[in-house]
Amino acid sequence: MSQTEPLSVGLTEAFIQLIANHTGLNIRERDQANLSEKIFTRMNELKILFPELYYQLLASSTIYSHLEWRKLVLLLTNIESYFFRDxxxxxxxxxxxxxxxxxxxxxxxxxxxxxxxxxxxxxxxxxxxxxxxxxxxxxxxxxxxxxxxxxxxxxxxxxxxxxxxxxxxxxxxxxxxxxxxxxxxxxxxxxxxxxxxxxxxxxxxxxxxxxxxxxxxxxxxxxxxxxxxxxxxxxxxxxxxxxxxxxxxxxxxxxxxxxxxxxxxxxxxxxxxxxxxxxxxx
Ligand SMILES: C[S@@+](CC[C@H](N)C(=O)[O-])C[C@H]1O[C@@H](n2cnc3c(N)ncnc32)[C@H](O)[C@@H]1O
Incomplete structure (x- = not known):
């Protein structure tokens, strides 16, 4: 599958599970389109052509995987905060x-x-x-x-x-x-x-x-x-x-x-x- 095609349902689910295991973050159904965009953004940056390869990179336990998680997390997290919130x-x-x-x-x-x-x-x-x-x-x-x-x-x-x-x-x-x-x-x-x-x-x-x-x-x-x-x-x-x-x-x-x-x-x-x-x- 190339970057011009959307992620398959199976691969989307695999990414969602991987993200939940690694960060705790729960990607809701309504955020799934957004998730593929973020994945393709990272793939473009790394010049990776196939989402399966990007998945393998994240799932491996190498220093490259570790560094890539740090980058992907920047796109996945909501960092809204303010002084004396609540x-x-x-x-x-x-x-x-x-x-x-x-x-x-x-x-x-x-x-x-x-x-x-x-x-x-x-x-x-x-x-x-x-x-x-x-x-x-x-x-x-x-x-x-x-x-x-x-x-x-x-x-x-x-x-x-x-x-x-x-x-x-x-x-x-x-x-x-x-x-x-x-x-x-x-x-x-x-x-x-x-x-x-x-x-x-x-x-x-x-x-x-x-x-x-x-x-x-x-x-x-x-x-x-x-x-x-x-x-x-x-x-x-x-x-x-x-x-x-x-x-x-x-x-x-x-x-x-x-x-x-x-x-x-x-x-x-x-x-x-x-x-x-x-x-x-x-
Ligand atoms: C919405 S902010 C909340 C900030 C602050 N606690 C507040 O209430 O204003 C959520 C923060 O949780 C962080 N976060 C999400 N998953 C995390 C994880 N697995 N480990 C550490 N921090 C995480 C995000 O990066 C983000 O900065």
């Missing part, structure tokens, strides 16, 4: 969850937070701003805020810390004034906040979190929002297990609303707040 959940974090974590950690002065599927950084930076606001003696604390994502272009943007007004559309004016500088219509994030967050390329589905020296351990709070809505149920289950292992006992997991429907949550307590459900490692 004000209610951020109010809950500000008023209840983060103060409770700070209180528990007064002696050790160590807090470990992960934004999983952090995209261009707005979410972990919003958490850094919250911690800065809530901890007066911040210098005496050992904080880790880790943003992880599978989209390397999003991570590059996250590390730059420069945003348009669109990313700040939900931010309070006082926070905007205090933590951003406006230069040529772009908002530059305060350097101290920037330095509080570390970013790392991670595939939540494929990567192991338990390698020696992994940063993904003893986490107090994992926030993974607007990621699972794009995932297949079995991939969500797999990632939930990894989150469970990475959390401290009684560590918190926050997802987007209704993102864990039909999941087995027996390893977590579910706590109901008016603002959101929150999951706590048993």
């Amino acid at each position: 004000k209610e959940q951020f109010n809950l974090l500000r008023n209840c969850i983060i103060p409770e974590i700070i209180q528990c950690k007064q002696n050790y002065k160590t807090i470990r937070i992960c934004s999983a599927g952090c995209s261009t950084g707005e979410e972990p930076y919003s958490l850094a701003i919250l911690l800065k606001e809530l901890i007066p003696d911040l210098d005496r604390w050992n904080l880790m805020i880790l943003g992880v994502d599978i989209n390397q272009e999003a991570l590059k943007k996250a590390k730059r810390g420069i945003y348009t007004a669109w990313s700040l559309r939900s931010i309070e004016p006082q926070i905007m004034q205090q933590y951003f500088r406006l230069i040529n219509n772009q908002y530059y994030l305060d350097k101290q906040i920037q330095q509080m967050v570390k970013f790392k390329y991670t595939n939540l589905v494929k990567d192991s979190f338990t390698q020696p020296y992994s940063e993904f351990r003893d986490i107090d709070l994992i926030i993974c929002r607007n990621v699972f809505i794009y995932f297949e149920a079995s991939a969500i289950a797999k990632v939930l297990d990894k989150f469970h292992d990475a959390l401290q006992p009684f560590g918190y997991l926050i997802t987007g609303h209704a993102e864990l429907i039909e999941q087995n949550l027996s390893k977590f307590h579910t706590k109901v707040f008016p603002e959101s459900l929150v999951y706590i490692k048993k």
Whole structure:
């Protein structure tokens, strides 16, 4: 089959399965035409004439396959994000969850937070701003805020810390004034906040979190929002297990609303707040 013909039903299904296994992403029926376009875009770039050969490249476990996944993922992922997205959940974090974590950690002065599927950084930076606001003696604390994502272009943007007004559309004016500088219509994030967050390329589905020296351990709070809505149920289950292992006992997991429907949550307590459900490692 050449690039002038559409992908066959069988091959489309094979690509969908391969993508789900590798990234967790669930390609819906209405997005299938779009998927073939993306596959042909990558084939053109690589000068591959037959989709079967492109499939073989992705399915192989070579360095070329690894590099190609990084490129294809850029076309498959939705990286929409903005500061303080879902004000209610951020109010809950500000008023209840983060103060409770700070209180528990007064002696050790160590807090470990992960934004999983952090995209261009707005979410972990919003958490850094919250911690800065809530901890007066911040210098005496050992904080880790880790943003992880599978989209390397999003991570590059996250590390730059420069945003348009669109990313700040939900931010309070006082926070905007205090933590951003406006230069040529772009908002530059305060350097101290920037330095509080570390970013790392991670595939939540494929990567192991338990390698020696992994940063993904003893986490107090994992926030993974607007990621699972794009995932297949079995991939969500797999990632939930990894989150469970990475959390401290009684560590918190926050997802987007209704993102864990039909999941087995027996390893977590579910706590109901008016603002959101929150999951706590048993
Ligand atoms: C819509 S954004 C959500 C950003 C942020 N959490 C928020 O709520 O504003 C979804 C992010 O999940 C990332 N993602 C998708 N699949 C992933 C995977 N398997 N591993 C890590 N990140 C993934 C995408 O690259 C994207 O940046």
